[in-house]
Amino acid sequence: MRHDLTSLQLFVTVAECRNLTRAAERAHLAVSAVSKRIAELEAQAGTPLLQRLPRGVVPTAAGQSLLRHARSVLQQLRALDAELQDFAGGLKGQVRLHAVATALTQFLPGEIESFLNRHPQVLLSIEEHTGAAVVRAVASGDADVGVVSALTPLRGLVGLPYHADRLMAGVPPGHPLARRRRLAFAELLDHPFVGPHADSSLAQLMVQAARAAGKPLRQRVQASSFDAMCRLVESRVGVTLLPDGVLRRAAAAGTLHAITLSDDWAQRQLLIVLRDEDTADPATRTLVDHLQAHAQRADPAGAGARTR
Template sequence: MSLELFIAVAEERNLTHAARRKHLAVSAVSKRISELEEQVGSPLLVRFARGVSLTPAGQSLLFYARQVHETLKRLDNELSEFASGVKGHIRIHAITSALSQFLPQDITRFAALYPNIRFDVEERVGSAIVRAVAEGKADLGIITDSTRSQGLETVPYRRDELAVVVPAGHPLVSSSRLHFEEILEYELVGPHADSSVHTLISTAAEAAGKPLKLRIRISSFDAICRVVSAGLGIAVLPRSVVQPYRKNYQLRAITLQDPWAKRSLQLIFKKHDFESPTLRTFIDSLTACEE
């Protein structure tokens, strides 16, 4: 390709060295450069006894030639990956809500279509996820819209709804809807202090001017349901997380009317990483599942 040959000449500043680099005769290199100059309609090189330098037209052509060369190289890599089936390795850091509700099923669905892609999935709190993506330790993060994305690219993923979880026989069990302020007189079973749910309920309690009566902190949603079932407090959890435990643990999920109880989960990534066909295909799959 003439542009690729011109790049070699421009970088070597010598026709002989460029010819050796491209495994061509010097006369062939000189002929191709002359043909380029004829197409451009302007000299590209100033020739000296021991080398060459670029004219202003040559400098301009070098700039665009490198861009074209890089674009074609990325295109070739991308098409070759798709030709043999999308392959790769995606590192995901996600909050507990995403891991407990949506992500496992979405990965399973995607893996059925692209079995050559490997996944590393880690559970983290929102702020740690943002940091990991920004530092390149994760390719993709899943956080709530209440967590600041610090300039990373974001796209909507799913929505969830927080509900008040109470055991059988609790004074609130007959309620159909509640405001968060109404539950503050009861002892709570809460998630760990860095979780997005804890941040929300702490902020809401502060706004109501009342303290959180946190009796127990547990990081696992499953364990929270078990502890609530044992009568050690009530909790605020995503409604769909509670659903599998309602019958066996005799739990009731009561609608929480506060606006912050309806949350948007978001995918976060670096713009540069989105150029990877593997990650882009996976993100497209996740956003197509948005409800």
């Protein structure tokens, strides 16, 4: 069947008014025109859609089915029109973004700046959390989108490829390892650590890597921010493990040395996480597309299929 939207709207009006005359008045049409539209619908359906009563009409069983679907179709079309109007006047909306520190310190600031320059009417709310907390927030609806390490269990969320980053060792000037350009994590374990927050994905990765190396992880201090970890290493409290983009800034200033790790797991993949791509609102979907486009340009080989 091919349905005419005007006829569907008229049928809904008739069903709500339960009277052809009142429906015609509401639609600003002649009663004969409304009656003709209903007759055409019934001819297409091959069954009566309205039961004629002495003082009006009521939908038949088939008419009730048509009424339910017609209302759904018309509601979706109104939503479509509203979204297109938003795009015509500039993208609007509010997006709640939760992300791990790795993404917030290396990639998101510049990408968010360019997104807001392009879409100034979008309001972004940004919070830093551990990977597990980001997944919980997105799953519960407290956040619209998140960025986590690929090692974080997604608990049924959709994971889209984002940037890859590399973990590096950070040691203070004058440290026995300071002249090394490359080393294995097992060698770093011979020295006391300045570690990250215990609940972070980085902390969990370090514990797993130490266990695999058969050596204890001696964490002298644990700090909640990358900046604090760098400052503690600069103060010779211990060595650390941090993303390349974080350590190289401090290394460029000469306050510590950044050393490449030879371990394969030091190369990490970040993911953008959503509850459902298809139901994301336009502002969220546009932000996700923007972030993925930047990551694709930075590392074309890093893009891959979505995960759950």
